[in-house]
Amino acid sequence: MSPSGAELLRQVKSQIEEVDPSEVHELMHEGVAVIDVRETEEYAAGHLPGAKHVARSYLETRIEGVVPDRSTQVILYCASGNRSAYAARTLKDELGYEHVRSMTGGITLWKDRGYDVEQPRTLTAEQRDRYSRHLLLAEVGIEGQQKLLDAKVLLLGAGGLGSPAALYLAAAGVGTLGIVDDDTVDLSNLQRQVIHSSERIGVAKVDSAEQTITALNPDVEVKKYPVRLGPDNIMDILPGYDIVVDGLDNFPTRYLLNDASVRLQIPVVSAAILGFEGQLSVFKPYDGPCYRCLFPVPPPAELAPSCGANGVLGVLPGTMGLLQATEVIKLILGEGEPLIGRLLMYDALAARVTEVKVRRDPGCPICSRHPEAIGDDEMGVFPDYETFCAGAH
Numbered sequence: 159m160s161p162s163g164a165e166l167l168r169q170v171k172s173q174i175e176e177v178d179p180s181e182v183h184e185l186m187h188e189g190v191a192v193i194d195v196r197e198t199e200e201y202a203a204g205h206l207p208g209a210k211h212v213a214r215s216y217l218e219t220r221i222e223g224v225v226p227d228r229s230t231q232v233i234l235y236c237a238s239g240n241r242s243a244y245a246a247r248t249l250k251d252e253l254g255y256e257h258v259r260s261m262t263g264g265i266t267l268w269k270d271r272g273y274d275v276e277q278p279r280t281l282t283a284e285q286r287d288r289y290s291r292h293l294l295l296a297e298v299g300i301e302g303q304q305k306l307l308d309a310k311v312l313l314l315g316a317g318g319l320g321s322p323a324a325l326y327l328a329a330a331g332v333g334t335l336g337i338v339d340d341d342t343v344d345l346s347n348l349q350r351q352v353i354h355s356s357e358r359i360g361v362a363k364v365d366s367a368e369q370t371i372t373a374l375n376p377d378v379e380v381k382k383y384p385v386r387l388g389p390d391n392i393m394d395i396l397p398g399y400d401i402v403v404d405g406l407d408n409f410p411t412r413y414l415l416n417d418a419s420v421r422l423q424i425p426v427v428s429a430a431i432l433g434f435e436g437q438l439s440v441f442k443p444y445d446g447p448c449y450r451c452l453f454p455v456p457p458p459a460e461l462a463p464s465c466g467a468n469g470v471l472g473v474l475p476g477t478m479g480l481l482q483a484t485e486v487i488k489l490i491l492g493e494g495e496p497l498i499g500r501l502l503m504y505d506a507l508a509a510r511v512t513e514v515k516v517r518r519d520p521g522c523p524i525c526s527r528h529p530e531a532i533g534d535d536e537m538g539v540f541p542d543y544e545t546f547c548a549g550a551h
């Protein structure tokens with residue numbers, strides 16, 4: 159006679175080892191593999207912190223991918239401790255796992271004991287649709303999209319470089335975009351600053367950018383800083399951001415930004431444009447060179463774009479701003495090879511891209527030292543700017 163369901167369960171439980179939730183709670187951070195064997199929807203509704211999901215129906219085919227070493231301590235759990243008991247027997251008897259236990263009472267008893275449950279964040283149906291082309295990429299997927307939604311990126315300037323960068327970062331679902339710009343929209347901006355529009359002439363650029371971004375993607379929170387970045391405010395604005403997009407047009411502020419970002423250890427994706435040529439690099443503090451390693455002294459004044467209005471081909475900041483946005487997304491996702499220690503130069507007229515390696519300067523006045531050793535009075539030290547620009551004439 160075949161045993162009844164209850165009898166079978168009793169038999170199975172007598173053949174395996176069980177473990178109380180209190181012991182699981184103590185073992186959680188000890189290199190024990192905690193496996194949730196429930197169905198996908200049950201796991202998604204909340205699971206033990208750090209638990210991996212292998213539904214019982216996929217146990218035989220997927221457990222090796224999650225726990226390759228059969229000598230690992232494995233704890234299985236389900237809702238009440240029954241399914242995990244069957245799963246434990248399978249792992250032990252059929253798959254040869256040496257240390258398998260099933261948690262008594264499942265996640266129900268775990269919760270009754272007052273232990274934490276991790277609620278995985280999921281994308282809404284609308285987000286799944288909006289970011290569907292990201293979700294199809296193995297390098298992004300739901301996890302990567304969550305990273306993008308959690309990311310905080312600060313754009314210095316909503317001008318030629320900041321406009322395209324902000325548009326595409328917003329479209330990609332970067333959750334927080336800070337924008338620092340004290341300027342208003344001018345007719346002469348519209349040849350390249352595509353986040354603004356003709357009817358917004360005279361409007362503050364931060365407000366105009368916010369309107370466009372919000373219309374494009376309501377997932378994005380815009381933080382506005384209608385100020386000029388300077389030594390008086392940089393240490394208030396930068397902390398809390400993951401990455402800075404440098405679209406600055408003047409050298410003193412670039413040096414100031416460099417020194418502050420090294421001290422705060424925030425990577426800066428930097429671009430510069432002049433005429434038909436653009437430059438791009440990623441300055442990740444202590445991982446590669448900083449801006450001062452690359453430019454220990456400012457370039458000659460006649461090449462400094464901030465010393466007066468210079469011509470620029472309207473599409474060029476678009477190209478460079480989108481390369482910046484691409485580097486930002488790579489850094490957030492942790493994918494690809496970021497442009498750290500490399501300076502990319504783009505010649506639009508020749509349609510030629512060249513790259514030079516840049517090394518950290520062991521004698522760099524800023525990044526050769528510990529971040530906490532960089533004092534306030536040392537940040538942004540730069541030759542007198544009036545004198546500097548006067549050299550251009």
Ligand SMILES: [Zn+2]
Pocket residue numbers: 447448449450451452518519522523524525526
């Ligand atoms: Zn340096």
